[in-house]
Amino acid sequence: xxxxxxxxxxxxxxxxxxxxxxxxxxxxxxxxxxxxxxxxxxxxxxxxxxxxxxxxxxxxxxxxxxxxxxxxxxxxxxxxxxxxxxxxxxxxxxxxxxxxxxxxxxxxxxxxxxxxxxxxxxxxxxxxxxxxxxxxxxxxxxxxxxxxxxxxxxxxxxxxxxxxxxxxxxxxxxxxxxxxxxxxxxxxxxxxxxxxxxxxxxxxxxxxxxxxxxxxxxxxxxxxxxxx
Numbered sequence: 001x002x003x004x005x006x007x008x009x010x011x012x013x014x015x016x017x018x019x020x021x022x023x024x025x026x027x028x029x030x031x032x033x034x035x036x037x038x039x040x041x042x043x044x045x046x047x048x049x050x051x052x053x054x055x056x057x058x059x060x061x062x063x064x065x066x067x068x069x070x071x072x073x074x075x076x077x078x079x080x081x082x083x084x085x086x087x088x089x090x091x092x093x094x095x096x097x098x099x100x101x102x103x104x105x106x107x108x109x110x111x112x113x114x115x116x117x118x119x120x121x122x123x124x125x126x127x128x129x130x131x132x133x134x135x136x137x138x139x140x141x142x143x144x145x146x147x148x149x150x151x152x153x154x155x156x157x158x159x160x161x162x163x164x165x166x167x168x169x170x171x172x173x174x175x176x177x178x179x180x181x182x183x184x185x186x187x188x189x190x191x192x193x194x195x196x197x198x199x200x201x202x203x204x205x206x207x208x209x210x211x212x213x214x215x216x217x218x219x220x221x222x223x224x225x226x227x228x
Contacts (some may be wrong), residue, residue, distance in 0.1 A: 039062060
C-alpha cells in the first residue's frame, strides 16, 4: 500500500500514529516538489523504508522543515536519512534541539529554492512559533497546528477529550490550549493575513485535512481569537 497520498499536483501527504499527553492524535507530513525538482518535507514523520523509497522515486530531498516548536520529534530521522538536506525551523528550536543541525531559521522570507512555490507566514503572538505556507499553484495551505479536525477517535481517552473540549466534529483550535495565544491582537492580525490567501484546501497535522469550504472553516475556527 502506498505511503504517500497525492492530494494536488506536486503535493503529497503521509500520516503516522503519534501520542501527545496520552492522546492519540496522530501526525502528518507534507511533501512538496519544488520548481527545481527537489523535495521539501514539512513536519517529518518516521522515515520508514517504504516512505524513503517513495520519496526517492519522486525527487531528491533538499529541505526539511520543522514548522513550529513542537513538530520536531522525527526530524532527527529525516536528517539521518537525508544528511545533505537543509534543516529549517524556528530560531528558538535551536535551543530546544541542540542535537539537530539547523541550517536556517524560518521567517516570512522564503528560501530562494521555494520562493516561486511557497509563501511563508509566521503566526505572531503564539507560543507555538509556527510558520504556515501557502502553496500558490495548488492553492493549498500547509500547516501543522493551525486547527484540528477530528470526527471522532477509536481511542476512548482521545474520544472523551474531543467531546469534552468541543473538538469532535468542530474545526478549531483546542480550547484547553488557547492560552498559547499570548498576544491575541498580534495573532489575530496573522490569522487575518492568512485568510487573505485564496486557499482551497488545508493540510493539518492532527485530524482530517480540510478539502471543502477551507477558508470558511478556518475563519469559523478562529472566531474565538479576538483581541481583549
